[in-house]
Amino acid sequence: MGIAKKTRNIGHIVEGKAKETTGRALGNKSLQRRGKAEQAMGKMRQAVEKGRETFKH
Numbered sequence: 001m002g003i004a005k006k007t008r009n010i011g012h013i014v015e016g017k018a019k020e021t022t023g024r025a026l027g028n029k030s031l032q033r034r035g036k037a038e039q040a041m042g043k044m045r046q047a048v049e050k051g052r053e054t055f056k057h
Contacts, residue, residue, distance in 0.1 A: 016035045019031055020036055
């Protein structure tokens with residue numbers, strides 16, 4: 001997995017966690033949901049890249 005893609009995926013996870021936490025602190029359900037969705041997207045992309053790396057060799 002390329003370092004750029006890995007960094008971007010981790011960035012999505014961290015950004016999503018920040019949104020979720022902020023939404024929880026402010027009582028904003030919409031922001032919480034968007035944060036959880038962004039985290040899921042980052043984790044999914046991370047898994048896809050790991051799968052590609054496995055089949056690459």
